[in-house]
Amino acid sequence: MARSLNRDIVVIDEVSKSDLSSSSVFSSEKAEGPMTVPPDARSFVASLNEPARKSNAQEKDENKTAAQGAVLCSHCGLPVVAARRRAGLTLQFCCSGCETVHEILQHAGLDDYYAFRQRLGEAGRPVDEGKAGAVSEFDSVAFRRLYCQTNPDGSQNVSLLLEGVHCAACVWLVERVGRIEAGVVEARLDISQARLDLRWDPLQVSLGRVAETLRKMGYRARPQRAQEAARRRQAELRALMIRMGVAGAAAGNVMLMAFALYSGAVGIDEAGTMDHQTKRYFEWASLLVSLPALWAAGLFFRGAWASLRTRTPHMDLPIALGILVGFLWGGYGVITGRGELYFDSITALVFFLLVGRYLQRRHQMAASDAAELLHAVLPGEARIEGADGMRVSVSRDDIQEGTRVVVACGEILVVDGAVLSGRSALDKSLISGESDPVTVAPGDRVEAGALNLESELIVEATASGSDTRVARLMAEVNRALSTKTPLTSLADRLAGGFTVAVIVLAVVVGLAWLPTGVEGAIERALSLLIVACPCALGLATPLALSAAVHQAGAAQTFVFAPEALERLGGPLDLVFDKTGTLTEGRLTVVAYEGERDVLGLVAEMEVGARHPVGKAIRSYVEQHNVTRQAPIGATDVREVQGRGLETHVGQDVLRVGSEAFVGARAACGQWPPVPEGLSPVFVARGEAIVGRFVVGDTPRSDAAESLAELKGRGHRLHLLSGDHPETVAAVARQLGRCCGDPDLFVSVTGGVTPEQKLEAIERRQAEAGSRSVAMVGDGINDAGALARADVGIAVSGAAEASRLSAHVYLPKSGLNQVLELVEGSRRTLATIRRGIGFSLVYNAVGITAAACGWLGPLGAAVLMPLSSLTVVSNAYRSRTFGVARSLRVRRSAVDEPRSSARQTT
Amino acid sequence: MSALFLVVPIALIVSAAAVGAFVWSVRRGQLDDLDTPALRVLEDDDHTSSYSGDQMR
Numbered sequence: 001m002a003r004s005l006n007r008d009i010v011v012i013d014e015v016s017k018s019d020l021s022s023s024s025v026f027s028s029e030k031a032e033g034p035m036t037v038p039p040d041a042r043s044f045v046a047s048l049n050e051p052a053r054k055s056n057a058q059e060k061d062e063n064k065t066a067a068q069g070a071v072l073c074s075h076c077g078l079p080v081v082a083a084r085r086r087a088g089l090t091l092q093f094c095c096s097g098c099e100t101v102h103e104i105l106q107h108a109g110l111d112d113y114y115a116f117r118q119r120l121g122e123a124g125r126p127v128d129e130g131k132a133g134a135v136s137e138f139d140s141v142a143f144r145r146l147y148c149q150t151n152p153d154g155s156q157n158v159s160l161l162l163e164g165v166h167c168a169a170c171v172w173l174v175e176r177v178g179r180i181e182a183g184v185v186e187a188r189l190d191i192s193q194a195r196l197d198l199r200w201d202p203l204q205v206s207l208g209r210v211a212e213t214l215r216k217m218g219y220r221a222r223p224q225r226a227q228e229a230a231r232r233r234q235a236e237l238r239a240l241m242i243r244m245g246v247a248g249a250a251a252g253n254v255m256l257m258a259f260a261l262y263s264g265a266v267g268i269d270e271a272g273t274m275d276h277q278t279k280r281y282f283e284w285a286s287l288l289v290s291l292p293a294l295w296a297a298g299l300f301f302r303g304a305w306a307s308l309r310t311r312t313p314h315m316d317l318p319i320a321l322g323i324l325v326g327f328l329w330g331g332y333g334v335i336t337g338r339g340e341l342y343f344d345s346i347t348a349l350v351f352f353l354l355v356g357r358y359l360q361r362r363h364q365m366a367a368s369d370a371a372e373l374l375h376a377v378l379p380g381e382a383r384i385e386g387a388d389g390m391r392v393s394v395s396r397d398d399i400q401e402g403t404r405v406v407v408a409c410g411e412i413l414v415v416d417g418a419v420l421s422g423r424s425a426l427d428k429s430l431i432s433g434e435s436d437p438v439t440v441a442p443g444d445r446v447e448a449g450a451l452n453l454e455s456e457l458i459v460e461a462t463a464s465g466s467d468t469r470v471a472r473l474m475a476e477v478n479r480a481l482s483t484k485t486p487l488t489s490l491a492d493r494l495a496g497g498f499t500v501a502v503i504v505l506a507v508v509v510g511l512a513w514l515p516t517g518v519e520g521a522i523e524r525a526l527s528l529l530i531v532a533c534p535c536a537l538g539l540a541t542p543l544a545l546s547a548a549v550h551q552a553g554a555a556q557t558f559v560f561a562p563e564a565l566e567r568l569g570g571p572l573d574l575v576f577d578k579t580g581t582l583t584e585g586r587l588t589v590v591a592y593e594g595e596r597d598v599l600g601l602v603a604e605m606e607v608g609a610r611h612p613v614g615k616a617i618r619s620y621v622e623q624h625n626v627t628r629q630a631p632i633g634a635t636d637v638r639e640v641q642g643r644g645l646e647t648h649v650g651q652d653v654l655r656v657g658s659e660a661f662v663g664a665r666a667a668c669g670q671w672p673p674v675p676e677g678l679s680p681v682f683v684a685r686g687e688a689i690v691g692r693f694v695v696g697d698t699p700r701s702d703a704a705e706s707l708a709e710l711k712g713r714g715h716r717l718h719l720l721s722g723d724h725p726e727t728v729a730a731v732a733r734q735l736g737r738c739c740g741d742p743d744l745f746v747s748v749t750g751g752v753t754p755e756q757k758l759e760a761i762e763r764r765q766a767e768a769g770s771r772s773v774a775m776v777g778d779g780i781n782d783a784g785a786l787a788r789a790d791v792g793i794a795v796s797g798a799a800e801a802s803r804l805s806a807h808v809y810l811p812k813s814g815l816n817q818v819l820e821l822v823e824g825s826r827r828t829l830a831t832i833r834r835g836i837g838f839s840l841v842y843n844a845v846g847i848t849a850a851a852c853g854w855l856g857p858l859g860a861a862v863l864m865p866l867s868s869l870t871v872v873s874n875a876y877r878s879r880t881f882g883v884a885r886s887l888r889v890r891r892s893a894v895d896e897p898r899s900s901a902r903q904t905t
Numbered sequence: 906m907s908a909l910f911l912v913v914p915i916a917l918i919v920s921a922a923a924v925g926a927f928v929w930s931v932r933r934g935q936l937d938d939l940d941t942p943a944l945r946v947l948e949d950d951d952h953t954s955s956y957s958g959d960q961m962r
Contacts, residue, residue: 112949168944192940238931245927249920278909285913292924 075102108179117169139208142380147223159224243296244354250293251347258344286343287334293347313496322533345860349535360542363549373474382414399464407457415461422457426450432722480787491541502532509851528850536839536867543875548828552881564791564807567772569829577777578721583697587612589620594691652686677730704738706815725750758784824881831878842867
């Protein structure tokens with residue numbers, strides 16, 4: 001049975017090249033009656049994957065046997081499918097988006113881009129053909145007010161965050177957008193922040209147009225919100241850099257003076273070759289030049305003080321101890337003229353530690369506040385209807401209670417309220433996770449954040465701005481973000497015990513040397529304290545994390561909080577959202593059985609569809625490239641709210657919709673039952689049912705495999721969703737069947753509100769003990785849970801509010817990204833542990849030497865850079881992310897058809 | 906020896922001036938972005954001079 005299904009789908013691809021009207025191929029199928037569908041969803045879905053793989057391979061073979069080798073898109077370099085190939089032309093394109101961009105670049109004289117990209121060996125990507133959608137947001141008054149600054153000469157500045165910028169060629173192209181759109185005065189890209197600082201002349205070009213051009217080239221722009229936080233972070237980084245520079249200058253100069261002192265200390269006779277005066281001169285100079293380094297180390301002292309006050313161990317504690325002892329003892333030594341000086345070691349230590357801290361901080365993204373989160377969710381403007389019937393556009397914040405708000409088809413509600421007039425369907429998936437649209441009629445209550453699918457509604461506002469439910473949710477998210485206890489790293493946990501141990505050892509050593517004299521004993525004890533100062537220990541974590549975050553970024557995994565990687569390396573309680581995370585997030589047609597001829601008509605009927613089912617059907621028909629018959633001109637398509645479409649074809653009435661809508665109940669029974677979790681959509685002509693779509697939100701193709709792998713590594717999996725409990729349970733069962741493990745999830749919960757999700761995470765944290773709780777989600781309804789969890793992971797397609805509240809963002813689709821994240825984190829944790837191990841060895845050696853009286857300032861000065869170097873090499877030579885590429889070999893070509901094209905350039 | 910009394914302070918003054926210049930450039934935001942300039946180095950000169958690449962803000 002599954003085989004006949006295979007044949008059917010493959011045949012459609014071939015048929016696209018020939019005349020569909022000779023439907024002899026189908027007539028034989030029709031004679032057998034409607035095809036049976038295996039009730040087992042697993043083989044059902046798997047059978048669909050197989051033929052897709054085959055046809056992909058078929059296409060590749062065709063490409064390879066083409067005249068001059070593979071036919072590649074002239075813009076992005078990926079193979080061009082046979083259907084789109086144009087005979088006789090040198091320029092071929094895989095999609096109209098690529099063709100458009102190519103033309104744009106030619107006209108602007110920017111075709112150097114291709115040579116540039118080829119030289120650097122970067123692969124291209126096909127242009128995003130997504131709808132233009134929200135670009136007009138850039139031209140709105142509210143946007144200008146919030147994000148743009150006006151310059152004295154009339155030009156305006158804005159900071160936009162771009163997606164998809166990843167290489168030097170992108171930098172080159174984006175910074176030359178001024179050649180394409182006259183009016184752009186300056187474009188400057190910061191690639192690590194993916195931020196474009198744009199200056200343009202509003203009289204010559206609109207920002208919306210520039211954003212549209214960037215989107216066409218593959219770089220989707222959004223405004224940089226959280227500007228206040230971004231400024232604060234920038235100020236913090238600058239201050240840190242200044243401290244680093246000052247410490248570096250001090251360390252360098254002190255080191256030169258130390259050289260002089262060491263050279264002069266060795267001599268023919270015991271006292272050395274340097275005369276006393278010079279020695280004292282350099283010693284004083286060392287002290288004075290070290291004082292700026294003492295200032296620079298101020299943040300370690302503050303951290304140590306905070307650590308003592310809150311009684312939580314932190315790495316700053318032993319560091320501050322060592323630095324303070326070094327300075328005080330050295331200062332005393334200079335003033336009294338006795339004892340060894342360790343200024344060179346201490347200043348260098350301060351410098352190295354500041355470098356480590358800077359590297360770590362660099363990758364952290366600024367947090368956002370509730371207002372910014374709300375901006376990310378709701379549009380800033382809405383139209384209201386006055387008493388006189390006039391409609392005017394106002395800012396969202398200006399809407400009062402009782403105002404009549406007009407919500408057109410395709411718009412998002414900005415207020416909570418009650419429907420006054422109009423009937424429509426609302427898509428609440430973004431806020432509640434429900435994948436089915438909800439019909440609303442006058443009198444029904446509606447909430448801000450829902451998307452209006454069908455027709456215009458007039459809503460009387462009951463709550464607006466910060467009183468709406470979604471705004472309160474964002475406030476919850478913000479509260480969760482700001483009250484989150486900072487993640488303590490392994491090094492921090494060691495630090496407390498380490499400090500105590502070192503102090504105890506110092507006392508013991510001091511006492512042991514007491515018989516030889518008080519001064520000698522104090523000297524030994526203090527030198528032990530100084531040399532035990534954990535430079536390497538303080539560097540191990542920041543450097544390993546910095547290197548790992550960098551590698552992760554190259555592997556398209558964006559880590560906003562490096563400390564989260566440590567947490568992800570240990571045993572986890574992984575909580576997954578369903579819609580959009582484990583599933584595709586939109587309704588797709590899983591299969592169609594029945595008459596093929598009618599598909600063309602159905603596609604025409606669904607042409608303007610906004611309903612998810614309609615969109616699914618339309619894209620299915622387009623994908624299968626069914627040649628349409630001459631347009632019947634189904635102009636009288638009538639849509640019955642939320643139930644189906646009907647139109648007249650000759651004498652017949654053609655209906656597409658649910659079982660009840662289509663009527664002919666008797667005929668429905670002949671069709672085999674639909675697999676669990678999916679729904680049927682019937683096509684009926686007159687009284688007879690001629691076809692059936694099976695529609696559903698299917699699990700992602702790699703979901704089952706990735707989940708099984710994660711469970712196999714000892715993590716506990718949970719499912720937490722806002723969708724109906726039956727649907728959620730069905731998906732859980734389906735995934736369990738796919739991996740052969742019915743207990744895949746430790747807990748499955750459906751029907752939860754966003755607020756309840758947050759609470760559920762809190763409960764899980766209380767129960768989890770030493771395990772970290774990680775939340776994986778994508779919708780606004782996940783934002784609270786993402787913020788509250790120990791680690792929040794936002795997956796591809798995540799709403800902006802989720803991205804802003806998560807620690808990690810995985811833009812590539814597929815659940816294997818989560819698996820690779822966990823794997824990379826595990827390696828990072830191993831690297832950190834190795835680094836800590838190395839540094840402890842060095843500390844042990846140093847302490848032993850100091851205790852036995854063998855260690856002088858020279859020894860300390862040698863030991864410390866050596867230990868730091870070891871830790872640095874360990875961190876930067878470790879492969880953490882990107883090694884996981886081996887996992888992808890198991891992926892089917894369906895998931896990653898593009899990566900295999902790289903070799904054919 | 907007397908030379909040292911002169912040389913060391915001068916060296917330290919030069920060093921302080923260098924630190925001052927460093928602090929000035931950090932405050933101006935020149936060192937905010939350390940990654941992108943490394944990529945811009947790889948670019949060739951443009952054919953036309955209609956767009957001059959590196960304008961300061």
